[in-house]
Amino acid sequence: MLTFVVRRILIAVPVLLISSMIVYALVAAAGNPLAQLEGRNPPVPQAVIQLRRDQFNLDDPLPVRYLKWLGGFVRGDFGKSLQFAGLDVRADLFARLLVTARMVILAILLAVVLAVVTGVLSATKQYSALDYGFTSLGFLFLSVPVFFFAGIIKDLAIRFNQRSGSQVFYTIGEATPGLSGGFFTRLSDYAGHLILPTIALAVINYAAWSRYQRSSMLDVLNSDYLRLARAKGLSRRRVLVRHGLRTALIPLTTVVAIDIGGVLGGAVLTERVFAWHGMGEMLLQAVTNQDINRVLAWLMISAVIVIMFNLIADVLYAFLDPRIRYA
Amino acid sequence: MRRNKRFALFAPVAVAALALSACGSDSPTTTPAPNASGSTGAAPSASGGAGAAVPVKANTGELTFGSDQEPTGFNVNTSKDAGTAAVNVTVQILPSVATGTPDLGFQFNKDLLVSDPTVVSTSPQVIEYKIKPEAKWSDGKDIDVSDFELQFKANNGTDDKFDVASTTGYEDMAKVEAVGGDKKTIRTTYKPGKSFPDWQGLFTNMVPAHLVNAAPEIHEAWANMFNTALPVSGGPWSLAEYKTGDSLTLTPNPMWYGAVKPSLQKIIFRFLPESTTQPQALQNKEVQLIYPQPQLDLVNQVKNIPGVESSLNFGLSFEHIDFNAKVPGLNDVAVRKAIALGLNVPAILDRTIKQFTDKAEPLGNRIWLTGQSQYEDHSGPYQKGDVEGAKKALDAAGYVPGADGIRAKGGTKLNFAFTTTEGNALRQSTFDIFQTQMKELGINITPDIRPSKVVFPDLSEKKFQIALFAWVGTPFPTTSSKSIYVTGGGQNYGSLDDPKVNKLFDTAFAELDPAKSAATVNEIDKQLWEDMVTIPLYSKPTFIAFDNTFGNVADNGTSDGPFWNSYTWGVKQQ
Numbered sequence: 001m002l003t004f005v006v007r008r009i010l011i012a013v014p015v016l017l018i019s020s021m022i023v024y025a026l027v028a029a030a031g032n033p034l035a036q037l038e039g040r041n042p043p044v045p046q047a048v049i050q051l052r053r054d055q056f057n058l059d060d061p062l063p064v065r066y067l068k069w070l071g072g073f074v075r076g077d078f079g080k081s082l083q084f085a086g087l088d089v090r091a092d093l094f095a096r097l098l099v100t101a102r103m104v105i106l107a108i109l110l111a112v113v114l115a116v117v118t119g120v121l122s123a124t125k126q127y128s129a130l131d132y133g134f135t136s137l138g139f140l141f142l143s144v145p146v147f148f149f150a151g152i153i154k155d156l157a158i159r160f161n162q163r164s165g166s167q168v169f170y171t172i173g174e175a176t177p178g179l180s181g182g183f184f185t186r187l188s189d190y191a192g193h194l195i196l197p198t199i200a201l202a203v204i205n206y207a208a209w210s211r212y213q214r215s216s217m218l219d220v221l222n223s224d225y226l227r228l229a230r231a232k233g234l235s236r237r238r239v240l241v242r243h244g245l246r247t248a249l250i251p252l253t254t255v256v257a258i259d260i261g262g263v264l265g266g267a268v269l270t271e272r273v274f275a276w277h278g279m280g281e282m283l284l285q286a287v288t289n290q291d292i293n294r295v296l297a298w299l300m301i302s303a304v305i306v307i308m309f310n311l312i313a314d315v316l317y318a319f320l321d322p323r324i325r326y327a
Numbered sequence: 328m329r330r331n332k333r334f335a336l337f338a339p340v341a342v343a344a345l346a347l348s349a350c351g352s353d354s355p356t357t358t359p360a361p362n363a364s365g366s367t368g369a370a371p372s373a374s375g376g377a378g379a380a381v382p383v384k385a386n387t388g389e390l391t392f393g394s395d396q397e398p399t400g401f402n403v404n405t406s407k408d409a410g411t412a413a414v415n416v417t418v419q420i421l422p423s424v425a426t427g428t429p430d431l432g433f434q435f436n437k438d439l440l441v442s443d444p445t446v447v448s449t450s451p452q453v454i455e456y457k458i459k460p461e462a463k464w465s466d467g468k469d470i471d472v473s474d475f476e477l478q479f480k481a482n483n484g485t486d487d488k489f490d491v492a493s494t495t496g497y498e499d500m501a502k503v504e505a506v507g508g509d510k511k512t513i514r515t516t517y518k519p520g521k522s523f524p525d526w527q528g529l530f531t532n533m534v535p536a537h538l539v540n541a542a543p544e545i546h547e548a549w550a551n552m553f554n555t556a557l558p559v560s561g562g563p564w565s566l567a568e569y570k571t572g573d574s575l576t577l578t579p580n581p582m583w584y585g586a587v588k589p590s591l592q593k594i595i596f597r598f599l600p601e602s603t604t605q606p607q608a609l610q611n612k613e614v615q616l617i618y619p620q621p622q623l624d625l626v627n628q629v630k631n632i633p634g635v636e637s638s639l640n641f642g643l644s645f646e647h648i649d650f651n652a653k654v655p656g657l658n659d660v661a662v663r664k665a666i667a668l669g670l671n672v673p674a675i676l677d678r679t680i681k682q683f684t685d686k687a688e689p690l691g692n693r694i695w696l697t698g699q700s701q702y703e704d705h706s707g708p709y710q711k712g713d714v715e716g717a718k719k720a721l722d723a724a725g726y727v728p729g730a731d732g733i734r735a736k737g738g739t740k741l742n743f744a745f746t747t748t749e750g751n752a753l754r755q756s757t758f759d760i761f762q763t764q765m766k767e768l769g770i771n772i773t774p775d776i777r778p779s780k781v782v783f784p785d786l787s788e789k790k791f792q793i794a795l796f797a798w799v800g801t802p803f804p805t806t807s808s809k810s811i812y813v814t815g816g817g818q819n820y821g822s823l824d825d826p827k828v829n830k831l832f833d834t835a836f837a838e839l840d841p842a843k844s845a846a847t848v849n850e851i852d853k854q855l856w857e858d859m860v861t862i863p864l865y866s867k868p869t870f871i872a873f874d875n876t877f878g879n880v881a882d883n884g885t886s887d888g889p890f891w892n893s894y895t896w897g898v899k900q901q
Contacts, residue, residue, distance in 0.1 A: 035780050037406055044406040045494065047487030052407075084399050085407050086554035087571060096572070151607075158611045172608045177391075177574035177595050275599045275608075277572040285600075 001318065005311065012307045016300065023299050024066045024292065033082055033290035034058070056082055056292075069296060079293035083285060089297045093282070097264075097301060099174055100271070100278030104263050106194060107201035112256060114206045119213025119252075120245060123221060134210065141207035150200045150273040157196055169196055172275040197274040201267050205259060212255055216248040223247075250320050257313030261306030381878030383897025389593040390877055390896060393605045393614035397572065397598040401553040403532045404482060408553075409492040414532070415890045416575065416596065422470055422561035423531035424456065427885025431643055431699045433527060433802040438462070438585035439470065439561075444527070449839055451501070452517035454526050460511060464559040465582040468537045471510035472503065477536035478529075479503040479515070481549055488546040495806060496529045522837055524844050525803030535559050563589050563894035573598065579894075590897030606872075609635060615877060618889050621870035622752070626683040629872045637872035639684040641698050642884025643800035646757070646864040647690075652822045654792045655739045661724035662741065663859040664709075668720060669768045671712025672864055675760050679753045680868055690863040692852050693812075694804045697866045698884070701845040705853050710862070717768050726769070734769035741770040746786070747795040748779040754795055757864070761795075786820050794820070797867060802885060805835045805844055812855060821860035828854050875899075 034052055037044055052058075057065050072079055081087040118138075122131045141149070157169035170176070170193045179189055220226065221244060229239045268280035279298060286294035396412035401421075403413045418426070424444065425433045435443045441457040462470040479502075480486065484494035499521040506512040517523060534549070538558060542548030552558075557566040560580040569575040575596045579589040599605055602619040606628045609617055619625060621639060629637050650657045650666075657663060672689040680687045690697060691704030708716065726734040726741060734741045745761065747754045755776070762772040772793070786794055801807050809832050810816035814824045828851060835847040855861065871882040871889055878899040883891045 031780065035784055038784065044492060045484060045487055048406050048490045051488070051490060084397075084554075084571070086400070086551050092572065154607050154611075158607060161611060167612070169611075170613060171611050172393075172599060172604055172613050173573070173597060177570070177597060178568065178576055178593070272601045273604065275597070275601065275604050277598070281572075281600070 001315070005315070008307075008311050008314070012304075015307070016303050019303055020070070020296060020300060021066065024069065024296060025062065027287075027290060027292045027295050028062055028065070030290055033292065052082075055080075069293070073296070073300070078297045081294055082291045083289040083294075089293045092294075093279075093297045093301060096278045096282050099276060100264060100267065100280065102174065102190075103194065103197050103201060103270070103276060103278070104260070104267060107198045107267075108205065108256070108260055108263070110198060110202040111205040111209060112252075114202070115209035115213050115252070116245075116249070118206075119210045120217050120240070120248075122210070122214040123217030123248075124240065126218065135214075138207045138210045141203045142211075146200055146204055146269045147273050149203060150196070150270065153196055153199060168192060171196065174276050174278075197267075197270050197276060200273070201263070201270045205263070209252060209255060209259075212252050213248065216251045217244065220244045220248040246320055250317060253316050253320065254313050257309045257316070258306070261302075261309040264302070264305045264309075380895060382900045383590045383878045383895075384900055385588075385590055385897070386592060388591050388877070388898040389595060390591055390616060390874075391595040391597055391614045393599045393608055393617045394596045395598075395600055395602050395605070395619060397600075398575075400551070400555070401557050401566070402534050402549065404478070404492060404534070405490040405550055406492045407490060407550070411886070411888055414886060415888050416566065416577070417532050417557070418887050418890050419562045419564045419893050420557055420560045420566060420577075420580075421532040421534060422462070422474070423533065424529065425527050425531065426891055427802055427883060427887040428891070429640075429881055429883045429885075431696065431802060431884055433885075435527070446839055447514065449522070451519050452522045452526070452839065454515045455506065456513045456515075456530070458511040458513070459584065461584040462511075462561070463582060463584060464535050464537070464561050465565060465580050466559045467582070468535070468559075469510065470533075470561050472505040472513045473510070473536040473540070474533045475513050475515070475530055476503050477539060477549075478533050486546075490546075490550045496523050496526065499523045522839065523806065524836055524839055524841075525806040528801065528803045533561070535561070563587075564594065567593075577893075583894075585894070587894060589894040591893075594893060594896075606632065609872060609874070612874070615874035616880060616889070617872050618882075619870060621680075621683060621868050623682045626870060629870075632872075634875055635872055636875040637870065638882060639686070639868045639870050640882045640884055641686070641696075641866040642869045643696055643802075643886070644797050644867040644884075645690055645696055645800065646754075646795065646797050646867060647693065648761070648862045648864065649786075649791075649794045649796070649821050650860055651789060651792050651794075651820070652824075652860050653789065654743070656741050657743065657792060659724065660857075660859060661720060662726065665717045665720040665724070665726075665768065666765065666770065667709040667859050667862050668711075668713050669717030669764060670710055670761070670862060671764055672710040674712060674764070675757050676865055678756045678760055680865065684868055687865055687868070690865050692849070693855055693861060693863045694800070694808045694848050694852050695845070696800045699800075699802070701849065703849050703852075705849070705856050707856065709856065709859075712764070714764075714767050721768065728769045732766075732769055733771045743770070743772055743792040744775040745772045745793045745795065746775040746777070746782060746791040748782050749776045750778075757795055787818075789820055789822065791820070795864075799886065805832075805848055808848075808851075809836070812851065823855075823858055823860040825854065825858050828858070 032038070034049060037052065038049055057068055069079065076090065078089040078093065081089055081092070118134045122134045125131050154171045157171065161167055161169055174193050176189050179186065226239055226244055229243050230236070268284060271278045271280035272284065282294060283298050285291065286298060394412060394415065396410065398408065398410065398413035398416060400408035401413055401417055402408050403417055422439050423436060424440065425435050428434050439458060439462050441459055444454050444456045447453040447455050458470055464470060479497055479500055481489040482491050482494055482497035483500060484498045499517050501516045501518045503513065503515050506514050534553060539545060539548045539552060542552060555569055555571060563580055563583045563585055564577040565580040567576045567578040577594040578592070597614060599608065602625065605614065605617040605619050606625060608614045609629065610632045626639065629635060650663050652658050676687050676689065688697060689706065689710050691706035692702055695702040721734055725736045727736065728734050745758055747758060758774060758776065765772045785791055786796065811818040812823055813819065813829050813832050831847055831851045831854065835844050835851065838844040838847060869882055869884050871880070873880045876899055877896055879892065879895040879897065880889065881892060882889055
């Protein structure tokens with residue numbers, strides 16, 4: 001297993017390198033990052049524009065620019081932002097990663113638990129009212145865009161606040177700026193800000209995952225080894241949970257692990273709608289403004305996360321299915 | 328898609344003043360705006376406009392503003408930081424000689440200045456400023472000639488290592504000096520033969536010279552010292568905290584020397600780039616003030632929120648259609664005039680901004696705008712949709728409809744591309760209506776709708792035929808509009824070449840009397856209607872909405888924006 005893990009990590013290095021080259025070239029080719037500055041009226045003095053070009057090595061050949069960036073990156077220097085002068089990209093990146101992680105991890109946990117529970121219930125009570133109910137709900141959440149759903153839950157939350165006369169739910173941001181108070185005051189404030197975006201993000205993922213889980217559980221329920229286990233006298237609960245569910249979780253594990261990697265890269269729409277200043281907002285700002293250092297930083301961290309979670313998925317595979325052993 | 332950016336910065340008076348509308352929305356590219364901290368000549372009313380001041384509780388309350396942009400830094404004199412987002416913060420922190428007012432004029436800063444600046448002589452032009460003895464930075468240093476000297480030194484264009492948004496006005500200055508050793512009495516002397524009529528708009532958002540000059544490298548300090556902080560304040564507010572990417576907080580400056588102290592305990596800026604989140608945040612009392620680009624749905628949504636006061640006003644930004652007078656067909660003034668004759672601007676207004684304000688009117692002047700006291704409507708028969716008149720004019724000029732219905736003369740077909748920025752519903756509607764109206768005249772219009780980042784460089788390189796975009800006006804349009812309309816001007820995208828216009832601008836520039844200068848500017852506009860290289864359409868609205876438990880919040884359509892009088896805001900006395 002250790003050999004397998006090390007081999008996977010080593011393979012990831014050239015993958016990351018090639019990805020960074022491709023993205024660097026694409027962003028550089030997207031246009032002139034100083035176009036807006038150069039198009040200002042009255043015109044910005046040419047010397048000023050040249051200063052900015054020198055600061056970001058824009059007159060160097062592309063391979064030279066890339067190598068300079070790479071050299072800084074491996075030393076831990078992710079460069080400065082082109083849009084926000086003086087902003088250290090690395091510090092900004094990790095601050096935003098924490099913001100996104102806070103929302104995403106909770107949303108993923110919620111979605112996984114709900115998906116597993118409803119998927120199993122749907123499968124064990126196939127074609128029942130419960131099954132149809134969960135299926136309809138799943139398809140409804142799959143078809144409703146996140147910004148629309150977010151708008152609805154925000155409206156409901158505001159009405160609740162108004163009726164109750166207290167600020168329970170918040171619709172923007174990850175915390176109240178300048179809040180003073182003890183630990184529980186802050187916790188309550190964080191929770192109030194976390195609820196709505198967590199629900200919105202959880203619902204999107206829950207919808208798809210519950211379908212996977214239902215389908216996977218149905219396959220397992222019809223298998224011979226479960227029938228044998230029941231014939232041997234094991235309780236239905238033990239058969240379902242210890243034997244059936246464990247196998248049925250394998251496909252979901254792969255899907256969740258891959259999805260987490262993608263979502264941690266920034267739940268762009270969710271962050272936008274709830275004004276969370278996380279990785280999603282960073283990507284949007286960076287791409288819009290051709291802020292190449294920020295785009296590359298986002299790419300590298302997202303790629304590392306995706307690779308890491310794929311590896312975790314493979315390791316979990318081995319844990320869930322004893323037949324799988326890695327050389 | 329709604330506009331997502333709106334900058335309206337006062338140019339250091341002239342040139343900086345008019346700016347392109349940028350970025351998908353009709354936000355103009357910015358140039359530093361003259362802003363002032365201080366006096367409220369036009370007192371705010373509770374209803375979002377100028378009027379009687381509302382009594383508020385002292386030292387009470389916090390107001391949170393939902394800002395759709397985050398500043399990139401706070402030295403708004405630099406190209407990188409010039410923008411509304413920064414001006415909203417600095418307008419009451421960095422001292423300025425004058426401020427824009429809600430009536431689209433300006434007022435001198437009575438907290439900073441002993442009296443209005445005086446014109447000591449006109450040849451050479453010499454202006455004298457007297458700073459109050461008590462005017463100090465919050466660290467106790469005097470606001471004096473050194474701050475003016477730094478502003479001049481950085482902005483006059485002689486040292487290209489200074490990052491500046493514009494050198495307008497300062498480049499015509501010869502020197503800045505204290506008078507008789509009194510550092511609080513400052514004279515600016517302009518170069519021989521140079522006059523600058525819009526001098527009132529200079530020396531705005533001045534950064535603390537004592538900090539910049541003390542830094543190891545002055546250019547670096549000028550550009551980057553104020554990226555994330557304003558260490559000292561020369562106004563009623565101080566920048567107390569800034570969490571990059573999240574929020575910033577202003578608190579009252581304890582060393583504020585002005586007569587009126589801030590009534591609020593804090594003003595918090597929260598960055599909400601998605602403007603659709605703002606109405607719900609306002610309704611949920613997470614923010615108490617928003618200033619988004621007005622769009623129909625957003626305006627209607629806000630109007631239905633109880634306990635919120637809102638108003639639509641008209642600022643100094645205006646939409647217009649420009650012709651490239653070098654393009655065959657458009658190089659014939661008869662064609663341009665026929666288009667203006669057949670163009671029905673009220674019909675455009677009905678389908679665009681009149682959906683959420685019935686106060687909108689066609690704009691009949693390219694330089695003075697609706698709401699400015701100097702405004703005169705010179706449109707005459709144009710903009711009224713006189714289709715028959717336009718057809719007759721084209722017939723008389725020899726443009727005859729072909730088999731395809733498109734008029735042509737001597738091989739030149741009246742077939743033009745219409746350039747504007749994408750993602751803007753109002754501009755899309757304007758294009759649709761314009762295309763339909765021109766079809767009636769026998770002129771074929773095709774769309775060329777692209778991202779603003781591509782459109783604006785093309786405009787400046789004159790790679791267009793007909794274009795729709797916005798300029799931002801200022802209270803000082805003489806100098807700001809010159810580069811748009813004089814031969815060879817940097818913003819003269821239409822390639823207008825009229826010696827009469829050039830001469831009138833020279834006259835206006837030589838005139839330091841504002842009333843006479845204004846009259847000359849109106850003569851310029853009349854001549855521009857004869858040239859018809861541009862057609863003004865309408866002034867663009869601004870939209871402000873705030874929690875009505877707060878008083879004295881008032882819209883300001885100049886580049887100083889709604890924070891122009893923020894030190895008077897407060898919780899209303901019940």
